[in-house]
Amino acid sequence: MTNSVSIYDKKKRPGDMALLIVIYICAFLAVLLLVGIIGYVVYRGISVVDWQFISTAQSALNETFGILPNIINTLYIIVITLLIATPVGIGSAIYLTEYSKGGRLVRLIEFTTETLSGIPSIIFGLFGMVFFGTVLRLGFSILCGALTLTIMILPIITRTTQEALKTVPESYRTGALGIGATKWYMIRTIILPSAMPGIVTGVILSIGRIVGESAALLFTAGSAFLMPNNWLTHPMTSGGTLTIQMYLSMTKAQYDNAFGIALVLIIIVLGINLLTKLLSRKLDVSRKS
C-alpha cells in the first residue's frame, strides 16, 4: 500500500488510456485510408494501363480507349496557366514582401488573395464560363480553361513565393543595398535566386492542383478528346483534361477506363509530392549553410 503514495509509481488512468488509443486509431485511419485508396486504384487500374492506353486516342471505330489527347490537353493547360500565373504571382509576392510598407492596401491584397484560395473551383468554373467564355468570346477552349485556372492557382504561387522571400535573411538585403545595389538589382540578383527553391516548390504544387482540377474545367475547357490538328491553334479548341475524361467515363459507368486514368493521376500526384519533398529539403540545406 505504501507504494501507491510514491510519485515514481504512475497512477493508472483508464480514461487516458482510452483517449490515447482513440488518438492512435484516428492517426492510423489516415494512413489506412491512403493505403486503401492507392491499393484499390492500383489493383483495379494496373490491368487497364498499358502502352496503348497512354499512347493512343480513343476510337469508336476500333473500340479502343486511349488517353493521349487528354494528356496533351492537360500539358497545354499546365503550360499556359503557369506562363501567366507564375510571373503575376511572383510579382505580387515581391510587391507584398519587398516594396509595400503595410497599410490598408496590403491588407486588401492579402485578404483578396486569401479569398481567392477559399473560393470553390465550381465558382471559378462558372465565372470562367461567363467571363472568359462568353464576354471574351473564347467559348469552350483550352485557353479559356487555362485563364480560369490562372486565377485559381494565383494564391498558391503568391503565398509560397512570399514564404520563400521571407526566409531570405535580412542581412542579404542590407548587404546588397549597402554596397550600392538598387532595389530591383538586389531583388533580381540576390533575393530571387536565394528564394528559388521555394518558388519552384510553389510552381510544382500548382501543377498538382491543375492536374487534379475538374470542376473549374468542365464548363470552360470542355470535354473534347481529339488529337490536336494544329499545335498552334489547339489552345483555341475544346479539350478535356485527364480528370474530365475520368469524370465522363464515370458517368458512362466505364469504371475500368476511369480506374486507368485514376492510376495515371495518382502516379502524377505521387511524383509531384516526391519532387516537392526533395526541393524543400534542398531549401533547408541552403538555409543552414
Next chain:
Amino acid sequence: MEAPSKTKKQFSIIGSHKTKSVVEVTANIIFIVCAFVAIIAVLAITVYMIYSGAPALFKVGILDILFGTTWAPTAEDPSFGILYIILTSIVGTALAILIGVPIALMTAIFLSEIANTKLAAIVRPAVELLAGIPSVVYGLLGILMVNPVIYKLEKFIFKDDPNHQFTGGANLLSAVLVLAIMILPTVINISETSLRSVPQDYRNSSLALGASKIQTIFKVTVPAAKSGIITGIVLGIGRALGEAMAIVLVCGNSINFPLPFNSVRTLTTAIVSEMGYAGGLHREVLFTIGLVLFAFIMVINILLSTVLKKGGKKDDK
C-alpha cells in the same frame, strides 16, 4: 537631429537611386500591377456572379426560389425552388464536419504531441498525399467502395419499410462520408500547426503541476490552440461546401429533403449535373444557385479574415 526628414532622405543612396533609375520605377509599377490582379479577380468574380445570378431571383421571385421546395425546371409550368438543395448543402457539410473534425483533431494531436519522429514520418506524408488526390478519384472510390457498403446498411435498416425508396447507396450518407474524408487534410494541417505554436512552457507547467500527458493535451494545449483549430474547421466547412466532382455521382442527385438515406442534390452538384444542357431561365437559376454558394463562401472568408484572425492575434499577445 532636428532637421526635417526631407533633407535626410536626400542623403540616402537608396532614395536617390530609386528616383533616378527608370528601371526601378518600372519594376515597382509592374509589381504593384501584379499585386492588384488578385483584387481585380475577386471584384470581377463578385460582379459577374451577381450579374448572372441575380436576374433570375427577381424573374422567379426571391421567396419562390429560396424557399420553394419543388424543382421542375423543364416542366411546362416550371418551378425553381431550391430550399432542399440549400438545406442539403448545409446538413451535408454539418454532418461531414461532425464526423471529420474529431478524427482530424485526434490526428493533429497525434502528430504534434504524441508521435515520435518515425511514426510522424509515416502519418504526415500520408495526410499530405490525401490532400493531393484529385477529387474525381475520391468520387470514383465513393461510387465503388462507399456506395455498396451504405446500400447494405440501407437494405438492413429499411428491409421492413415498404415506403422507403431505395437509393442503391447513392444518398446523403455516402456523400457525407466522402466529404468527411476529403476535409481531413485541411483540418489536420492547420490544427497541427496551431498546436505546435503553443509555447512549450504551457505544457511543462501543466506537467509540473501533476497533470498527466493526456490531461495536459486536452485541458491546456488544445484550448491554447483553439483559434487555430477553429480556423481549420472553418476552412474545412468551406472545402466541404464547395466540393462538387467528388460527390456528384455519389449523392444520388435527385432533390429530396436531406435525410441520411435520401438521394439528394447539393448546391454544387446541382450546377454540375444540369449546366451542360440548361438554357434560358433554367440556366439563370443555376447561376443563382452558384450565387447562393458564393454568398456562403464569402461569409466564411470574411469571418475568417476578420473575426478569427483578430481573435488569434489577441491570444498571441
